[in-house]
Amino acid sequence: MRTFLEVSSSGSFQASAEKLHVTQSTVSARIKALEEQLNQALIIRKRNGCELTTAGRLFHKHAVAAVQAWERARQEIALPDDMTGVFSFGIQMNHWDYIAPKWLDIMWKTEPSIATRVISDYSDPLMVQLRDGHIDMAILYRPIHQPNIHIEQLLDDKLILVSTEPRTLEMGRVDGYVFVDWGDEFRAQHNLAFPKAYIPKISFGAATIALNHILKNGGSGYFIEGFIKHFLEDETLFLVGNSPTFHRPTYLGYPTTAIDSRLHKAAIRALRKIIN
Amino acid sequence: MRTFLEVSSSGSFQASAEKLHVTQSTVSARIKALEEQLNQALIIRKRNGCELTTAGRLFHKHAVAAVQAWERARQEIALPDDMTGVFSFGIQMNHWDYIAPKWLDIMWKTEPSIATRVISDYSDPLMVQLRDGHIDMAILYRPIHQPNIHIEQLLDDKLILVSTEPRTLEMGRVDGYVFVDWGDEFRAQHNLAFPKAYIPKISFGAATIALNHILKNGGSGYFIEGFIKHFLEDETLFLVGNSPTFHRPTYLGYPTTAIDSRLHKAAIRALRKIIN
DNA sequence: ATGGATGTATCGCTATTTTCGATAGGCGTT
DNA sequence: AACGCCTATCGAAAATAGCGATACATCCAT
Numbered sequence: 001m002r003t004f005l006e007v008s009s010s011g012s013f014q015a016s017a018e019k020l021h022v023t024q025s026t027v028s029a030r031i032k033a034l035e036e037q038l039n040q041a042l043i044i045r046k047r048n049g050c051e052l053t054t055a056g057r058l059f060h061k062h063a064v065a066a067v068q069a070w071e072r073a074r075q076e077i078a079l080p081d082d083m084t085g086v087f088s089f090g091i092q093m094n095h096w097d098y099i100a101p102k103w104l105d106i107m108w109k110t111e112p113s114i115a116t117r118v119i120s121d122y123s124d125p126l127m128v129q130l131r132d133g134h135i136d137m138a139i140l141y142r143p144i145h146q147p148n149i150h151i152e153q154l155l156d157d158k159l160i161l162v163s164t165e166p167r168t169l170e171m172g173r174v175d176g177y178v179f180v181d182w183g184d185e186f187r188a189q190h191n192l193a194f195p196k197a198y199i200p201k202i203s204f205g206a207a208t209i210a211l212n213h214i215l216k217n218g219g220s221g222y223f224i225e226g227f228i229k230h231f232l233e234d235e236t237l238f239l240v241g242n243s244p245t246f247h248r249p250t251y252l253g254y255p256t257t258a259i260d261s262r263l264h265k266a267a268i269r270a271l272r273k274i275i276n
Numbered sequence: 277m278r279t280f281l282e283v284s285s286s287g288s289f290q291a292s293a294e295k296l297h298v299t300q301s302t303v304s305a306r307i308k309a310l311e312e313q314l315n316q317a318l319i320i321r322k323r324n325g326c327e328l329t330t331a332g333r334l335f336h337k338h339a340v341a342a343v344q345a346w347e348r349a350r351q352e353i354a355l356p357d358d359m360t361g362v363f364s365f366g367i368q369m370n371h372w373d374y375i376a377p378k379w380l381d382i383m384w385k386t387e388p389s390i391a392t393r394v395i396s397d398y399s400d401p402l403m404v405q406l407r408d409g410h411i412d413m414a415i416l417y418r419p420i421h422q423p424n425i426h427i428e429q430l431l432d433d434k435l436i437l438v439s440t441e442p443r444t445l446e447m448g449r450v451d452g453y454v455f456v457d458w459g460d461e462f463r464a465q466h467n468l469a470f471p472k473a474y475i476p477k478i479s480f481g482a483a484t485i486a487l488n489h490i491l492k493n494g495g496s497g498y499f500i501e502g503f504i505k506h507f508l509e510d511e512t513l514f515l516v517g518n519s520p521t522f523h524r525p526t527y528l529g530y531p532t533t534a535i536d537s538r539l540h541k542a543a544i545r546a547l548r549k550i551i552n
Numbered sequence: 553a554t555g556g557a558t559g560t561a562t563c564g565c566t567a568t569t570t571t572c573g574a575t576a577g578g579c580g581t582t
Numbered sequence: 583a584a585c586g587c588c589t590a591t592c593g594a595a596a597a598t599a600g601c602g603a604t605a606c607a608t609c610c611a612t
Contacts (some may be wrong), residue, residue: 001346013589026308026571028590033569039355040362045589046580055353057409062349066342070277073338077331079315086316088330133333289560302600311598321560323608423566 001063003030004042008060012048083115087263090119090126090138094182094207095250098272099139100225106270107176114263123183130253137254137267141183150259155275158269159186160245162228163220168241176219179203180210186222186246202273277339279306280318284336287325350549359391363539366395366402366414370458370483370525374503375415375550382546390539400458406529413530413543417459426535430528431551437463437519438504444517455479456486462498462522469520498522510551 007027011135015158017024033135035042052060079086100118107116111204119126119135123142129135131148143151148235159182161169179200202219204210210221211228220240231237252271258264282292283303286433293300311318318332328336334405363383367376376394383392395402395411399418405411407422435458437445455476457463478488478495485499487504496516506522507513534540 012587014587023572024589025573025591029570032590036349038353039357039359040353047588050586052409054409054412059349062345062352066345066349069338069342069345073312073335073342075336076338077316082314083315086331108451132332133328136330190308219522290558298599299601300560301562301602305599308561351559550579 001034001064003027003061005063005067006032006058007031007043007050008052008056010146011051013050046260079115082113085111085248085263086115086117086141087111087137087267088117088119088135090121090129090135090140090269092123092126092139092141093120093205094180094224094237095139096120097208098224099271102274103267103270106273107267110270111263111266126166129254130255133255134256137252137264140251140253141185141248143253148256149253150256151251151253152251154271156223157248157250159222159248160225160228161220161222161240162232162237163240164218164237166212169243170241175238176214176217177201177217178210178214178221180207180221180223182207182222182246182248186248189246190222193246277310277342279303280310280332280335281339281343283307283319283326284328284332287327289326290323297298317440348452355391358389361539362391362393362394363387363413363543364393365412365543366397366405366411366416368399368402368415368417368526369396369481370456370500371404371415372396373484374500375547378550379543380543382549383543386542386546387539392471403529406531409531412534413528413540416527417461417524417530419527419529423531425529426532427527427529430526430547433524433526434501435498435522435524436501436504437496437498437516438508438513439516439522440513442514445519446517452490452493453477454486454490454495454497456483456497456499458483458498458522458524462524465497465520465522 003016003020006019007013010016010019013027013031014024031043038055038059040055041053042059043050044053044156071200077086088142094119100120104116104118107114117135119129121129123140126135126138126140127142127144127146130138131146137251138253139154140151166178177200179190179202181203202213204213204221207223207227211223213219213220215231215236228237232239252268254264279296282295283289284550286292289303289307290300293303296303307319314331316331317329318335319326320329323424323469328445344348351547353362365379366522372394376396383390393411395405397405400412401415402414402416403418403420403422406425415430416427421427440452447488453476455478457479478489480489481495483499483503487499489495490497491507491512504513508515516552527534528544
C-alpha cells in the first residue's frame with residue numbers, strides 16, 4: 001500500500017522505485033500483487049508514466065488510512081534499539097514542571113534502558129487512560145476509585161498566596177493578582193475565602209505560565225509551596241501576609257496488577273525521593 | 277496486526293492459531309516479528325494464556341485501524357474472480373427505480389465480465405464523486421460545469437400530477453395529495469403553481485416510496501411521466517385534469533477523458549436504449 | 553514430590569515469496 | 583530509424599513464512 005501511494009503521487013514506477021530504494025521491477029511486482037489480491041486494476045500504465053483507475057482512486061483513501069495507522073503506531077510505541085521497555089507516566093497538568101523533570105532525571109539514571117513517556121493532562125482523562133491501561137502510573141488531583149486501580153495519597157500540596165512585592169492581604173486588592181486554576185475544589189475554597197464579586201482579570205490554567213507571567217510583569221497568585229520555595233528564599237517572591245492557605249491532596253494511581261513490578265517500584269521510589 | 281488482534285481478543289496463542297488456521301509456532305513467530313519491528317514487547321506471555329502490555333494496549337487501536345482500512349478497501353473495490361473490471365454509475369435518487377434496474381440488465385448482458393456498482397445519491401454528492409473520479413458516470417438533475425467533466429442533457433422528464441381516482445384540478449383539494457420532492461427547481465415551480473398556504477400533509481423524498489404509498493392508500497402526486505406510463509394505461513392511476521405539468525431536464529455527466537472508452541460507450545448506449 | 557495438562561519458544565527444514573539484474577517491448581520524439 | 587523514457591517479464595538468488603517436532607515453563611491434581 002505504501003508503494004501504491006508512492007506510485008499514485010509520483011505517477012511513475014521508476015521514480016517510486018528510486019524513492020523507495022528498490023528496483024523498478026520490484027515496484028512493478030508489488031503493484032501487480034496488490035492488484036491481484038483485490039482482483040482489480042488500480043493503475044493504468046501509460047506511455048509516459050501512469051495514472052489511477054476509478055478503483056485506484058477509491059483505494060487511495062484506504063491505503064492512506066492503513067499506512068497512517070502503522071506510522072502512528074510506530075510513532076507512539078516503537079522504541080529505540082537500546083531501550084528494553086517504556087514506562088508511561090501521566091501527570092496532572094500543574095505538576096508537570098514541578099515533578100516531571102526531576103522524576104525523568106532519576107529514572108534516566110536508575111533505569112537507563114527504559115524509555116519514559118510523560119503524559120500531561122487533567123485528572124479525568126488521565127484516569128481514563130489509567131483505567132484503559134494506556135499509562136502505567138499517574139499523579140491525580142481527583143482520583144476515582146475503581147477496581148484494579150490502586151490509589152494512594154502522594155502528598156498534600158499547600159497552595160500559598162505569593163506576590164512579587166512584600167505586602168499583606170489587608171493592604172487591599174492589587175491589580176496584579178492572577179487566578180491560577182488549581183481545579184474544582186480550589187475554586188470552591190477560593191470563592192469562599194474571597195468575595196464573590198472579586199473576579200480576577202487574568203486566570204491561568206497552567207501554573208508555570210502564571211508564574212512566568214507574574215515574575216515578568218509583577219503580581220500575585222496562588223502556587224504550590226514546594227514549587228516556589230526557592231523564589232521565597234531568594235526574595236523574588238514574598239508570602240502575602242494573613243492570606244488564607246489552601247490544601248490540595250495529590251494522589252498516585254496505578255494498576256493493582258503492577259504493584260510488585262520492578263519498574264513500578266523504581267518509578268515510585270523516584271517519586272518519593274523528589275517529594276522528600 | 278490481524279494476528280495480534282486475534283491474540284489480544286482470545287488471550288491465547290493456541291486458540292488464535294486455530295482460528296487463523298495456522299500452527300501455534302506461526303502465531304508465535306508473527307507476534308515476535310511484530311514486536312521486533314516495534315522493538316517493544318506487546319504481549320506478556322503467562323502460564324495460563326497471555327495479556328497485553330501497556331504498549332500492546334496502545335498498539336491495539338492502531339492495529340484495528342489498519343486492519344479495518346484493508347477490509348474496507350476490499351469491501352469497496354475487490355472484485356470476484358470472474359470479473360475483469362467495474363463500472364460505477366451514480367444515479368440521482370429519484371431515478372434509481374426508473375432507470376437502474378433496466379440499465380443493470382442491459383449491462384449484465386452486453387458486458388458480462390464487468391461488475392457494476394450503482395450509487396444512489398443526490399446531485400451534489402454525485403457531482404463531487406464524479407469530480408474526484410470515484411464514479412465513472414452519473415445521472416444528475418443539477419450539474420455543475422467543471423473542467424474535465426463532460427455534461428450533456430440526457431432527457432427532459434415531464435412531471436405530471438396523477439391520482440388514484442379520475443378527477444380534475446377544479447374538483448378541489450383532496451386529502452391524499454403527497455408532495456414528492458423533485459428538488460429545488462420543482463419546489464419553486466410547485467410553489468408558484470399552487471397557493472403557498474397549501475402545505476401537503478405528506479411529503480416524500482423518494483418517488484418510489486411515494487408511489488407505493490398512493491397505490492396502497494389512494495391519493496395523488498407528481499411523478500415522471502415515463503415512470504408511471506403503464507399505470508395510466510391500465511387505469512390504476514389517472515392524469516388529473518387541467519393540472520400544471522413541470523419539466524425537469526436530466527443530465528448525464530462523465531469525465532472527458534473517458535469519452536472514447538469502450539465501457540463508457542457501452543454504458544451510454546445502454547442508457548439511450550432505455551430512454552427511447 | 554510427580555505426572556499430566558496446558559501453554560509458549562525454538563530449531564531445522566521446505567515451500568513460497570520477494571527482490572534483483574538483465575532484457576524485452578511499447579510509444580513518442582527527434 | 584534511432585533514441586529516450588516508460589513498464590513488463592524472466593530466471594536466479596535471497597529472504598521469509600510456515601510447519602512439525604521438540605523443549606521448556608508452569609499449574610494442578612494426585
